[in-house]
Amino acid sequence: MTVASHVRAVVEPLLAGTDVELVDVEHTGAVLRVSIDRPGGVDLELIADVTRRLSRALDEADPLPGRYTLEVSSPGLERPLRTPGHFRRAVGATVRVKTRPEAPGDRRAHGRLAAADDEAITVEGAEADGGPWRRTIPYGDIEAARTVFEWGPAARPDPPRNRRTKKTKKKAATA
Helix, strand or coil, rough: CHHHHHHHHHHHHHHCCCCEEEEEEEEEECCCCCEEEECCCHHHHHHHHHHHHHCCCCCCCCCCCCCCEEECCCCCCCCCCHHHHHHHHHHCCCEEEEEEECCCCCEEEEEEEEECCCCCEEEEEEECCEEEEEEEHHHEEEEEEEEEECCCCCHHHHCCCCCHHEEEEHHHHHH
């Protein structure tokens, strides 16, 4: 059993019966990252509460030998997608997918997540030359995937001020 799966087994019962969802568990070196979410988002009070509860439970279960740093956070705007459930919740969102080197086709796909089932995802978009595309990618071919937050159009800059008009007004006022 990996550290991440052991921690997941400790965290899931703690969150059962609450509106808090365990999104991801990541173990890298001496850092254990636990991402949580709930409808309406995550605030600092929730993160502090889950951190306290999880820290006590992990002290008892002891899934990591030695010292480690526990980080509990929201998955953020650009969320990693790892499980079929993650992908199903992201249907309709813009995603970026990187496939494994041995997978057929281009290594990268960036577009709208059109569908996700238990076997694969379907991403669709438009080529730079204007042609639409649609690609189905089995989960086994996915190396990494995440949602992409789109900021929308940039704000238009203020128009330059006409200095000549201001000088004219000043001269008129002093005359």
